[in-house]
Amino acid sequence: MHEMALCESMIDIVEDQARREGARRVLAVYLEVGALAAVDAESLRFCFDAVIRGTVADGARLEIDRPAGQGWCLGCDSQVSIGQRFDPCPLCGSNRVQVTGGDEMRITELEVE
Numbered sequence: 001m002h003e004m005a006l007c008e009s010m011i012d013i014v015e016d017q018a019r020r021e022g023a024r025r026v027l028a029v030y031l032e033v034g035a036l037a038a039v040d041a042e043s044l045r046f047c048f049d050a051v052i053r054g055t056v057a058d059g060a061r062l063e064i065d066r067p068a069g070q071g072w073c074l075g076c077d078s079q080v081s082i083g084q085r086f087d088p089c090p091l092c093g094s095n096r097v098q099v100t101g102g103d104e105m106r107i108t109e110l111e112v113e
Contacts, residue, residue, distance in 0.1 A: 002039060006105065007047040011055055013107060018056045023112035026057035030109035034102035036069040036085055061111075069102035 010029070018026050027047075027100050041064050048062045069082040077096025082102075088095050 002050070003043040004047045005049065006039065007051045010048075010107065011057060012052050014057050015055055016108075017110060018112060019048070021112065023110075025113050026060045026089065026110055027113060028061040028063055028109075029057065029107060030063045030065070030068060030111070031105070032065045032108050033074060033105045034037045034067050034069065036099060039105055041066065065088040065108070068107035069100050070100045071097040072100050073097050 009091045010031070014026055014029055031044075033041060033044070044064065045062055052060055053057050069084065069087075071080050071087075071089075072078075073080050073092060073094055074087035074096040075089055076092040078089070078091050079100070080089055080091060080097065082097060082099070084089075085099060087093070087097065089097050
């Protein structure tokens with residue numbers, strides 16, 4: 001399960017940032033995980049709860065935003081929404097759709113005290 005490794009890396013970043021800002025405690029972590037990021041949100045929540053124990057984020061909430069996948073169709077030269085990688089263009093049916101968004105995972109905000 002790669003979600004555990006992702007959460008371990010994420011908590012390293014959170015602890016680093018909290019220390020830099022002089023925060024005593026992290027109350028919430030806001031995360032953007034695109035629909036095409038190949039990350040299961042429920043597994044991520046489970047792993048997050050496991051890795052925050054004993055850290056500055058112990059007891060923190062994990063808020064996940066799931067932006068839709070976006071692509072550029074080379075067939076009809078249009079920006080389109082896609083549900084998964086290798087989906088055909090919803091406008092022209094072409095299979096030449098290049099992913100342009102929705103495949104990222106990043107921490108967007110921390111709520112601290």
